[in-house]
Amino acid sequence: MILNDRQRRTFAMALAGMAGFVDSVGFLSAHGYFVSFMSGNTTRLGVALGTAPADALVPMLLILGFIAGVTGGALVSERAGSFRKPAVLALVTTLLVAASLARFADHGALMMAALVLAMGALNNTFQRDGEVTVGLTYMTGALVKLGLGLARRLSGKRDGAWASWAQLWAGLLAGAVLGAFLQDRLPLGCLWIASAWSALMVAIAFKVPAES
Template identity: 60%
Template sequence: MNSIDRSRRRLAIAAAGLAGFVDAVGFLSAKGYFVSFMSGNTTRLGVDLAVAPHRAIVPAGLIAGFLLGVFAGALLAIRFETRRKVAVLALVTILLIGAALAHAAGATTAMPGFLVLAMGALNNTFQRDGEVTVGLTYMTGALVRFAQGLAARIAGSGGEGWVNWLLLWLGLALGALAGAYALLSAPGIALWLACLWSLTLVWAARGITESTRNT
């Protein structure tokens, strides 16, 4: 977070918010499984294999779908290197539209499939040299860096920028709150709100890309 400029940090926080929103919708819809948090699904996979092996296909399928989404997003990022953020977020938007259509059609299996693909792809938004620089769907690292930075700041040995990691986590947390509230209060439009959110991110990413080209 500290290696990118302010406009990109804002985009990262907003994208983390989208991830939280979508994961909350997926979590409530998939009976306790995740569409963006694969550590949680890995734990569920281990527990299901030990307790009820026939249920393990659910977390295993979600993990596989997430990997496929990351793979597809990475290929797209390589293909459109100079417009990577726009291309990746456009793919995320298309997949979220697929999820919203599946939900409207009552396709309860297809919907989380589209969601997990979208969340996997989203992690390709911020890259450098083929490596993810800002994880958008998992926050353990962000919380560690926040706590380490705060400790360094208090100790007087650096730690500048610790607040950026806190804001990234808050983006995910508040997005999850919004997603849960949206699904519980207006289930018919919750995923369409996610689509609109994602489309707004595409527009913002396009503005960042164009401003970079003109400087």
């Protein structure tokens, strides 16, 4: 498992933190819509369709944008071969820079489009045999695995993986706190910070071993 490898586990935590940072900025900027948490947008889509269909457009576009980001990131990943991680993260960085420029130019819709594409693409960072092995922008699965690991631990079985899933969740939470803090105090600069964060991850990605 990837999260049993300390180097990749730390790298995954840093990327989850970046995802939490960006999602907080997007959430606060879009008044309660998400750029990485599509379960939340799906619930909002369902509520809109059931109560006010005219409000369904925004969550639907965000979901479609996220799918497009995943698709684009997967194509880049496939063509990059052994350089999959830095290639995917370079795409994410480019999209975050585009979002930063859009915010500076006061184009909110373009900013949200770039952010949701970036978060979709980010989930291609950890892959094995065409399957995502670590979801970086959503934590429901990680929390389920945390709960299962705790159950095995309480049953007397050895299972150290639960701590890794807890750390991944904590990374996303810490990033979300930081993103909300900076969105409130440095709204025009916070996405540039996210872009720099992502660029640093590109450099680090060259030193992270591929999944086996």
